[in-house]
Amino acid sequence: AQTVTQSQPEMSVQEAETVTLSCTYDTSESDYYLFWYKQPPSRQMILVIRQEAYKQQNATENRFSVNFQKAAKSFSLKISDSQLGDAAMYFCAYRSAGGTSYGKLTFGQGTILTVHP
């Protein structure tokens, strides 16, 4: 079974600064997707960014980018020019390619990000 670990329960950053959230995972699969979801106080799960395991190039979405280290099974999220609206819980998630885990998302424990003005 796959596992996802977020070792930082809480992080904080000053507005306009950069912050990196950590995520590690364990899997024996070669084909999978990794995701970062944002959950603001409204509870809505919002997809921030995703990474295909077979792609070496790190995904980027505006101020959000990832550092994907496949051999190390590491998938960190970097938020540049942090804004007050970035304050939320962030979840790292893994989606299996097949077998008994077909379609299932496995989530990390979450990291609460606070942005200080």
Added chain:
Amino acid sequence: NAGVTQTPKFQVLKTGQSMTLQCAQDMNHEYMSWYRQDPGMGLRLIHYSVGAGITDQGEVPNGYNVSRSTTEDFPLRLLSAAPSQTSVYFCASSLTGGVRNIQYFGAGTRLSVL
């Protein structure tokens, strides 16, 4: 396009009561799933379905039943609620279970069992 709709948004039950959490999607998605979110544990899969008439258990299925009679709907039933089922519940759907299909989430249901 409504996406994934969950009802109700909040619910309080007494121990032993039963209820059904509703989930509907209008995107003709084959794959639907239910998660529960508890502090410090992220989201955990309860049950999922790969199409109408097909369901299977996830990581934490005990105390919950599901059925999928139509593509659009995937209700989650609590037959005899227990305080351990106090949680936030999310329904999600995707076109298929394929790894490249994004899962879309409903707004969640906060359930308290007293």
